[in-house]
Amino acid sequence: MNLKFGWSRRSFLSMLGAASGSLFAGREAKGSELLVGEHEHSLSKIDGNPIVPITTGLGSTGDIYAELGVKPLINIVGTVTVIGGSVMKPEVMELIRRGNEHFVLIDELEVAAGKFIAKLCKSPVGYTGLVTGGAAAAMVVGYAGMMTEDLEPRLKACPDVTGFPRTEVIIQKSHRYAFDHQIRQTGAKLIEVETREEMIAAINPRTLAIHFTNILSDKGKVSGPETVEIARKHGIYTFNDASADVPPVSRLWEYPAIGFDMVTFSGGKDICGPQASGILIGKEELIHWALMNMSPQEDRIGRCCKVGKETIFGLLKALEIFVNQDYDATLRMYDARAQVISDAVAKFGVKAQPREFDPQALGNVTPSYSWMIDSSKLAITGHEVMLQLAATQPVGIGSMGADSGGMRGRNPDANSDKSTAKAAKPKRAERAAKNPNTFGFAVWQLKEGEDKIIADRLVEIFSAAPKA
Structure with missing residues (x-):
């Protein structure tokens, strides 16, 4: 299919919706078979009705983003929360x-659900x-539960936490990050250390736990296993934030097996569960x-951390699919998506x-994919290409x-305002300055057919680019 970006916003989204609809149709038919005959549930499905058409109000046009005046995106950034994380299957x-x-x-x-997770993720006894x-x-x-x-x-x-016996959490200075705000909001006090010796010396009767930021493991001087060993010897807890650290899937059971008392993973990244x-x-x-500190309990710090029954079921299914996937096949799919783009831009010397x-x-x-522009043929930088991709309409x-x-x-x-602006300069822009003739992006969160859309858009960009 030769997609043209001169389409209207609605026709573009309708095409995507039709493609998704055909996928849903097959799944829905198969799924509905499980609701009849020997598998039919004795309770009536009063609220869990099949998908129905919306004929009035919000959603009736088929383009809910246009109705709200919001521009949707094709995700070439990654599983970041600010653009919605991932897409559920x-x-x-x-x-x-x-x-x-x-x-x-x-x-x-x-x-x-916790028992289901523990079994699926091979958690320790x-x-x-x-x-x-x-x-x-x-x-x-x-952390609230620990205290x-x-x-x-x-x-x-x-x-x-006035009067609480243990409220101090030790953290390596190199492991400080934006999300330790969530530790501090419980009333816990962070105690920074740098070395193993400092970590041991910082332990006192008020010490609650040692926090480990997994994605910063290579920045610290104390490893995960060492952290667990120290904590055990002194009778304090350990918490490992491994939010973005799967795949590989084995980390779901490897980190708890090390002995961390608590390990967290995001459900809305590559697991592709509900974003929240x-x-x-x-x-x-x-x-x-x-659980005693979170919703549905009232008068708790975690009352605002509400999780609905729908989210629980969605997360369990996403986790099951993630654990049982053939990751080699997943990598081949990513390669195929990148190849569609590579084939389309090759004629421009890219x-x-x-x-x-x-x-x-x-x-x-x-996997990380990137492309090099031949500056002897085209007078356009990688950064300019990325800007034009982001400016694409209607999506x-x-x-x-x-x-x-x-x-x-x-x-x-x-x-001054300039100093603030400089501090907020995106890292991508900094990389582009170092490699002006290259551009690259993630393909792992693309939906079916979006590789072709990107390829067609790049053809437009390079066709219109000034010649060197």
Whole structure:
């Protein structure tokens, strides 16, 4: 199919919707067969109705983004929260729909889901799981649980931890990051250290735990196993934030097996579950205390970390698919997507660079694809190409502002607006300055057919680019 970008926004999205609809149709038919005959549930599906057409109000035009005046994006950035994380598979969407069929005691469902997670993720004996409202929420309720235990006065008081016996969390200075805010919001106090000796010396009767930021493992002087060893000897907890660190899938069981008391993974990254979901795997008692600190419980610090029944079912299905996938086949799919783009731009002298892939990278593990522009033929930089992709209508291809979105606060101590702007300069722009003739992006979150859309758009860009 030769896609033209002169289409209207609605016709463009309708085409994508039709493609998705055909995929859903097959899945839906197969899924519906499970609802009849010997598998039919005795309860009526009052709320979990099949997908129905919307004929009035929001959604009736078939283009909900246009109705709200928001420009949708083709994701070439990666599994970042600011553009929606990842896209759920049809089976996950179906489980979300089925999760809406009945009311249920959320705590009971969470406990059952935790057992499902523990079995699927080969968790150590005595460990279980918890579906949270993202990995950040897992940190909030996890650390709150460590401090409050099951004591009602503490549960109600947190984050006012006055009188709590242990409220200090040791963290390597090199492991400080934006998400340790979630530890601090529980009332816990972070104690920075740099070496193993400093870590041991910092332990005192008020020490609660040692926090380990997995994606920064190579930046610190104390490894994960060493952290666990030190904590065990001194009777304190350990928490490993491995939010973006699967694949490889084996990390789901390798990190708990090291002995971390709690490990969290994001459900909305490559696991492709609901964006507002996370997984907390840990010792049963600690997970119980964490659940006591979160919704549906009231008067708790984690009441705002609400997880619905639909999200729980969606996350479980996404995790099941993720664990059971053939990752070699997944990599071949990524390569095929990149090849579609490479074939389209080759006639302009734009050459594909060798694929870069480190399966043991610490976070956001995925192949990296890039292309080199022949500056003797085209007078356009890689950065300019990325800008034009982002400016594509009616659907943008990536976003040059994905890491800020206009939501950075003002710095009252800054000397001028220019200094603030410089501090907020995207890393992508810095890379482009170093490699002006190259451009690259992620292909792992593309939906079927979007590689062809990108290829066609690049053909337009290079056809219109000035000759060198």
